[in-house]
Amino acid sequence: MTETDGNRLTVDDEIVARARIHAREVCGEVGEYDLDMDFDALEWDVSARARRRAGLCRWDRTREVATIILARRAYERYDWPEFAAVVRHELVHAWEYQCFGESGHGPRFREQATRVEAPRHCRSFSDPRxxxxxxxxxxxxxxxxxxxxxxxxxxxxxxxxxxxxxxxxxxxxxxxxxxxxxxxxxxxxxxxxxx
Structure with a gap:
């Protein structure tokens, strides 16, 4: 944990901060891949409970907001390049939701994932039981x-x-x-x- 101005920042704060920075590096006009996103319609969260899925993107149709949920355990087990690839994978889902109101792992997803160097499916960070x-x-x-x-x-x-x-x-x-x-x-x- 880091301390700033008397406030204690948690690992979850670090995950969200790094993911947001990476998202801005990846997307938009100044981004490396120019994945056109509405960052005001993008929220971030961290799951301490996730046991196998490194990331998830949920779409709130009524608010038209995508929420990217990242797994704390994956962040702790992966090196940064692999975790950053998870962030890019979920950004492609968010982009699809924002542009089309739906998302999957079909041809449109594959094309964008390839463009932003994101895996089509993210590796599970735990072994199956x-x-x-x-x-x-x-x-x-x-x-x-x-x-x-x-x-x-x-x-x-x-x-x-x-x-x-x-x-x-x-x-x-x-x-x-x-x-x-x-x-x-x-x-x-x-x-x-x-x-």
Whole structure:
């Protein structure tokens, strides 16, 4: 933390300040990439809760304001060039919202992201907790999940994304595996606080 005029600045203040400075360097008439943005219709926030997503851009249609939310954990784990790329990625979303009222990762996004040297998708800053693996012998389908979503909790209610067979879920840290909701409950109870 930094102290200025008796006020204590937090890490969140630092994140927002650096992101704003970078945004001004990237966008506008004097910016490196000339991504034409309305900075008065852009707000910033920091999430202390985010566990995998480094950034997010929300659009308030009624106010016509884009809010870029950056993850504190990502800021702490990434070096500045990678975090600055996250900022540019979210700026492209904000630009799309301001210009078109919608945003995604389609061709328009890809074109602008390439222009501002932003990744199409930002790397997760945490490892997934669960691995889903197809049980069919001739299928090597796998998927990863960060949260205990319904396909993780009740794998017997879902199917492999490639061949439609059953799959197993593995808790990566402990190695415990389950194929039913009942087995999920047992694994969670057995792990207790290690869950």
């Amino acid at each position: 669960y691995r889903l693996s197809c049980l069919a012998e001739n299928c090597d389908w796998q998927a990863e999940r960060h949260r205990a979503s319904q396909p993780v909790k009740s794998p017997d209610q879902y199917r492999c994304g490639d061949c439609g067979s059953s799959y197993a879920v593995t808790h990566r840290e402990s190695g415990r595996t389950w194929t039913t909701a009942h087995e999920f409950g047992g694994a969670k109870a057995a792990l207790g606080e290690e869950w």
